[in-house]
Amino acid sequence: MRKYTITIFLLILPILIWAGVDQTPHNFTSSTYSKNAYFVGTRQVCVFCHTHHNGNQTLGAALWNHETNETQTYTMYSSNTMDMTQSAQPHKGSLVCLSCHDGTIAINSLNNLPGQEQAGLYGSPGGSNLDGSGRLAASSHAFVGTDLTDDHPVGITYDASQDIGNFQAKTGNSASYPDRLLSEGLYVECSSCHNPHDNTFSNFLVEDNSGSQLCLRCHIK
Numbered sequence: 001m002r003k004y005t006i007t008i009f010l011l012i013l014p015i016l017i018w019a020g021v022d023q024t025p026h027n028f029t030s031s032t033y034s035k036n037a038y039f040v041g042t043r044q045v046c047v048f049c050h051t052h053h054n055g056n057q058t059l060g061a062a063l064w065n066h067e068t069n070e071t072q073t074y075t076m077y078s079s080n081t082m083d084m085t086q087s088a089q090p091h092k093g094s095l096v097c098l099s100c101h102d103g104t105i106a107i108n109s110l111n112n113l114p115g116q117e118q119a120g121l122y123g124s125p126g127g128s129n130l131d132g133s134g135r136l137a138a139s140s141h142a143f144v145g146t147d148l149t150d151d152h153p154v155g156i157t158y159d160a161s162q163d164i165g166n167f168q169a170k171t172g173n174s175a176s177y178p179d180r181l182l183s184e185g186l187y188v189e190c191s192s193c194h195n196p197h198d199n200t201f202s203n204f205l206v207e208d209n210s211g212s213q214l215c216l217r218c219h220i221k
């Protein structure tokens with residue numbers, strides 16, 4: 001019995017380790033992985049976010065292929081108990097996500113379509129969480145919108161010395177804890193808590209949040 005258990009474990013091990021973005025709700029090529037938000041007639045997984053040539057350089061994000069809107073303004077979180085500096089608008093580590101999750105731009109609106117050096121729409125929208133134009137519908141659980149007042153603050157320059165005793169000290173200069181999680185080595189953004197390629201911990205979290213472990217990487221509570 002034990003032998004079988006080990007064999008089965010060894011067989012599924014590669015799946016556990018190599019579950020990439022294609023096996024997450026960020027694979028929009030069919031309803032298999034993104035049940036309620038997919039594009040009929042598409043085949044490429046990375047292309048919704050990245051391109052090999054002619055990337056959208058406005059945000060300075062890695063070979064970015066999704067349309068962005070530089071004139072979009074967001075209503076930022078506010079509270080009178082915050083001590084750190086909050087920027088007027090989010091930075092790259094959030095803007096890349098919001099380019100789809102604020103619901104203003106079609107998910108399939110790309111800078112460089114596959115096979116052709118031209119911008120446009122890739123495939124046609126399918127699934128109840130997209131509106132007829134391919135934008136995230138307000139009814140989707142993944143819709144964030146442009147009003148960020150009900151979301152964890154982003155656009156914060158992380159500086160524990162502004163709130164001593166309540167935050168872990170970080171310099172942002174290394175990829176291991178306690179420094180990890182800061183976008184561009186400085187900011188708290190969507191990418192502090194989420195990794196858009198990996199859904200191992202569900203909701204694309206960067207790590208398991210049992211016991212609020214993720215929250216305690218920054219907060220001392």
Ligand code: HEC
Binds near residue numbers: 049060096196197
């Ligand atoms: C839903 C959007 C999305 C999809 C799909 C996606 N990525 Fe990304 N990827 C991102 C974001 C966001 C970043 C961070 C960009 C930045 O801050 O510069 C990123 C960064 C990267 C980077 C550079 C940083 C790193 O993590 O190593 C590589 C390489 C990369 N992606 C490869 C891929 C490949 C290959 C695929 C397809 C198999 C893919 N991505 C699919 C959103 C996506």
Ligand code: HEC
Binds near residue numbers: 049
């Ligand atoms: C190219 C568009 C696009 C980009 C860029 C993108 N997302 Fe998504 N994301 C989606 C869509 C579409 C869904 C599926 C929505 C649905 O089914 O209602 C989704 C789903 C999710 C979910 C829910 C997953 C689940 O299990 O239901 C989370 C969390 C998420 N995205 C976070 C992010 C974060 C954080 C970023 C940036 C690092 C990001 N996304 C970048 C389009 C995008």
Ligand code: HEC
Binds near residue numbers: 192
């Ligand atoms: C401080 C950490 C943190 C930051 C920053 C953060 N999130 Fe999240 N997010 C979470 C956690 C934790 C969950 C899972 C909540 C749960 O288990 O229900 C989540 C869930 C989500 C979901 C799924 C929503 C749902 O209700 O099922 C989406 C979509 C999402 N986040 C997008 C974003 C975007 C976009 C940003 C940036 C504007 C962002 N997040 C910033 C921690 C964060």
Ligand code: HEC
Binds near residue numbers: 080083158
């Ligand atoms: C990457 C670091 C980081 C992570 C991870 C993180 N936070 Fe935060 N959080 C901050 C920072 C920085 C602030 C702004 C603090 C300030 O300005 O005093 C903040 C603010 C908050 C606030 C608002 C405080 C106020 O004064 O209005 C709450 C509530 C909060 N976080 C809860 C959470 C929860 C719950 C989690 C886990 C899901 C979490 N945080 C994960 C860094 C983080």
